[in-house]
Amino acid sequence: ELGSIELNAEEKWLRDFLLSRNWIQKQFGFYQVVPPNRIILSIPQIQMATATTPPVTELARKTILRHELSHGEYFSNPDYANYCRNFWYNTLTENERERFRQFLSKNAYDPKFEEMMINEMQAYLMHTPDPRGFNANKLGVSEETLLLWRQKFMQGKPPSHLFTLNRT
Numbered sequence: 001e002l003g004s005i006e007l008n009a010e011e012k013w014l015r016d017f018l019l020s021r022n023w024i025q026k027q028f029g030f031y032q033v034v035p036p037n038r039i040i041l042s043i044p045q046i047q048m049a050t051a052t053t054p055p056v057t058e059l060a061r062k063t064i065l066r067h068e069l070s071h072g073e074y075f076s077n078p079d080y081a082n083y084c085r086n087f088w089y090n091t092l093t094e095n096e097r098e099r100f101r102q103f104l105s106k107n108a109y110d111p112k113f114e115e116m117m118i119n120e121m122q123a124y125l126m127h128t129p130d131p132r133g134f135n136a137n138k139l140g141v142s143e144e145t146l147l148l149w150r151q152k153f154m155q156g157k158p159p160s161h162l163f164t165l166n167r168t
């Protein structure tokens with residue numbers, strides 16, 4: 001109902017369920033999770049493009065879910081977070097890290113917030129399969145370079161079950 005999108009019956013039931021348990025609250029014009037230690041992911045329905053919004057395809061929905069789950073993995077799995085930090089500092093060069101900083105700063109991320117850069121790098125590099133959301137061109141590298149970085153990330157066998165999920 002926020003943003004002029006009508007909720008279906010199941011979505012209304014879920015919203016009311018979350019509100020009744022005080023897991024979410026309406027604040028500043030939208031629903032927010034109530035801390036502590038709760039994460040709620042919301043994924044848009046499949047929809048056609050409008051004048052102000054891009055289309056939401058099945059691949060876009062899978063991409064949003066996988067990308068956001070990777071952030072949950074990063075925050076809840078210290079071994080995975082350390083793996084990502086090691087990849088950032090010891091596998092990528094400073095010039096390669098700068099490519100990610102530039103890409104992310106174009107998407108309103110603060111490039112000085114190093115932990116955020118690492119977390120977003122892993123989410124985009126390994127968990128954003130829809131090329132409309134992330135691709136070599138957006139990063140300013142060749143397809144071969146992006147593939148090489150993904151292969152290097154996987155070579156160390158990242159300690160995460162996310163990589164056993166379907167990669168469509």
